[in-house]
Amino acid sequence: MERTMSATKHIALIAHDNMKESLIEWCAEHSQILARHFLCGTGTTAHLINEKTGLPVTPYLSGPLGGDQQIGAKVAEGHIDIIIFFSDPLTAQPHDPDVKALLRIAQVYDIPIANNRATANFIITSPLFSQSYTYTPHIHFPLKNK
Numbered sequence: 001m002e003r004t005m006s007a008t009k010h011i012a013l014i015a016h017d018n019m020k021e022s023l024i025e026w027c028a029e030h031s032q033i034l035a036r037h038f039l040c041g042t043g044t045t046a047h048l049i050n051e052k053t054g055l056p057v058t059p060y061l062s063g064p065l066g067g068d069q070q071i072g073a074k075v076a077e078g079h080i081d082i083i084i085f086f087s088d089p090l091t092a093q094p095h096d097p098d099v100k101a102l103l104r105i106a107q108v109y110d111i112p113i114a115n116n117r118a119t120a121n122f123i124i125t126s127p128l129f130s131q132s133y134t135y136t137p138h139i140h141f142p143l144k145n146k
Contacts, residue, residue, distance in 0.1 A: 003137060008038065009037045010080050010082075011034070012041060013049060014068070016087050018090075022086055024053065039058065042067035043060065043062030043063065068099055071102060072101055072106075075102075076105055076109065083111055083112070084123075086114075086115070
């Protein structure tokens with residue numbers, strides 16, 4: 001199954017509570033670039049980014065209320081190209097199974113994921129970010145023992 005990302009990317013923006021301010025700052029720093037792409041995000045994160053940066057961000061439900069799963073469904077449907085998810089590795093999340101399911105489906109469909117500022121910077125400054133990109137997602141299953 002070949003997949004083509006257009007030059008205009010569909011980017012999901014997600015952040016755990018303790019990381020929302022960091023993601024908002026990152027979006028503000030890169031607002032001129034992000035403004036050329038389609039943005040969506042989970043509940044509060046999407047609203048805060050829009051409010052504080054002026055970027056148009058389509059909101060889904062809050063992560064704990066199903067927003068992570070909504071974005072995962074968009075990945076499976078081929079409607080998300082990149083996920084920027086500033087996760088908090090030091091705080092337990094009540095909806096951790098939903099987060100793991102989102103990360104799993106993104107891996108299955110070979111979607112670039114940034115879990116921190118450094119990785120997000122690498123993705124957004126990559127030459128591939130501003131051009132069309134065609135690839136074939138590969139799903140590798142372990143060999144069965146005979």
